[in-house]
Amino acid sequence: MKNGxxxxxxxxxSPGEGWASVTHVPALQHLPGYAITGVANSSLASSQKAAETFAIPxxxxxAAALCAxxxxxLVAVTVKVPHHKGLVDMALDAGKMVYCEWxxxxxxxxxxxxxxxARQLGLRTAAGLQARSSPVLRYLRDLINDGYIGDxxxxxxxxxxGINAAVAPQRNIYLYDNQNGANAFTIxxxxxxxxxxxxxxxxxxxAATLAIRRDSFRVQETGEIRPNDTADQIAVSGVLQSGAVVSAHYRGGISRGTNLLWEINGTEGDLQITAPLGHIQLAELTLRGGRGDDAELSVMEIPAKYRTVSPDLHGPVVTIAEAWARFSEGAEHDDPLPDFDAAVKTHRLLDAIERAARTGTTITL
Known part of the structure; x- marks a missing residue:
């Protein structure tokens, strides 16, 4: 700990374009309880550029030098998925707390x-499942738990x-190779x-269907046609432990219509989330609800208590900052940030969905 x-x-x-530079860095720099002490990139020159840009000491x-x-x-791992395990292991072996992206x-x-x-070493961890820190989704969860729509x-x-479209920039080429573990299904x-x-x-x-309807894509900058072996159609149906029925469909690319529509229907009412982007973890979400004699859904304002971070933060930085705030509070928070064990639980669900699609059977969890 440095000055508490x-x-x-x-x-x-990566200054100017990387996910960490536009979310984690401003979030941490606005929050009490954190000090960004160091940065490590693929080269010393790149690290120095980032340190100078963001006033990091x-x-x-x-990464080995940073971990040592x-x-x-605490080490925050914000690189591409294929590099996660090596870096996380390095940080854990050095006795550090670790945050790793999803x-x-x-x-x-x-x-x-x-x-x-992490369990064996007794080290605190956090996984980047930041949708759980969204003020809108936290309010939605409380509404349901408080019986707003009944059962x-x-x-x-x-x-x-968004990804798995017909055209992709060069920086996203790796998202079209299933071996990289980063694609429309996982992200x-x-x-x-x-x-x-x-x-x-x-x-x-x-039960599930994972289909590849676009088996190639065009690289935006060069016009090159490259193969795609990741699912661009993800259709899942199932039943929750409560008995509620689930139908979910994600498709590659962007729709000219609604890019995120999530309805929850109950015995007493309905709730709906919409967004212009299908990435629920970073999109600007709108919540609507209606119950009883309401003839239609109405926009619901999010109570101020669900946002705890600086009003100077906007866009996806808000949810990231809320997540980091929960981590700093630790066990004192009524719903701590998901750790690696929570991430494994979601990985197991994705694995079950893949098995259901591969075998054409319904998987019991």
């Missing part, structure tokens, strides 16, 4: 191994992944199905 703050080192900060030549620094309490691992086995190591009968979800769908289960409860059984 959690001294944080970030692995993977230390630039490390690589005794001034670092997906935690490139598949279930990697995620289970990281969670087991939940069913829920219907339609979303656009936008994964975040959204995690939020659904956090709000409505776990699945009892699940």
């Amino acid at each position: 703050n959690i001294s944080t080192g970030i692995v993977g900060v 230390k630039a490390f030549p690589d 620094d005794p001034d670092i309490d 997906p935690l691992g490139n598949g279930l086995a990697e995620a289970e191994a990281m969670a087991a190591k 939940v009968l069913s829920t219907t979800l339609v979303g656009s992944a 936008p769908f994964g975040h959204t199905i995690d939020a659904l289960c956090w709000i409505l409860g776990d699945f009892r059984e699940v």
Whole structure:
């Protein structure tokens, strides 16, 4: 701890374009309880550029040097999924707390191994399932738990992944290779199905179709046609432990219509989430509700108590900052940030969905 703050080192900060630079860095710099002490990128020059851009005291030549620094309490891993396990293991072996972006691992086995190591070493972890920190979704969860719509009968979800489109920029090429573990199924769908289960409860059984309707895509900058082997149509049906019925469909690309529509229907009313983007973890969400004699849904304002971070923060930074605030509060928070074990639970659900699609059977969880 540095002056009472959690001294944080970030692995993977690319000024101007990287996810960490536009979310984690401003979030942590606005929050009490944290100090960004160091950054490590793929080269010392890149680390120095990031450190200079964001006024971060230390630039490390690589992640190993960052993890070895005794001034670092927590390591945030914000790089591409194939590199998660190696970096997380390195940080855990150095005795650091670890935050890792979602997906935690490139598949279930990697995620289970990281969670087991963290438990064995007794180290605090956090997984980047930040939709659970969204003020809108936290309010939605409380409305349901407080009986606003009575008993939940069913829920219907339609979303656009954004990725898995006909055209992709060069920086997104890796998202079209299934071996990388980062695609429409694991990222936008994964975040959204995690939020659904956090709000409505776990699945009892699940069936699925994962289809590749676009087997190639064009690289935006060069015009090159490249193969795609990741599902761009994700259709899931199932039953929750409560008995509520689930229907969810994510499709690749962007729709000219609604890119996120999630309805929850109950015995006494209905709730609806919409957004212009299918990434529930970073989109600007609108909540509507109606019950009793209401003839239609109306926009619901989110009570001020659900937002705890600076009003100077906007867009996806808000949810990231709320997540970091929950981590700093730890067990004192009434709903702590999901750790690696929570991430493994969602990885297991995704694995079950893949098995259901592969075998054409309904999987009981």
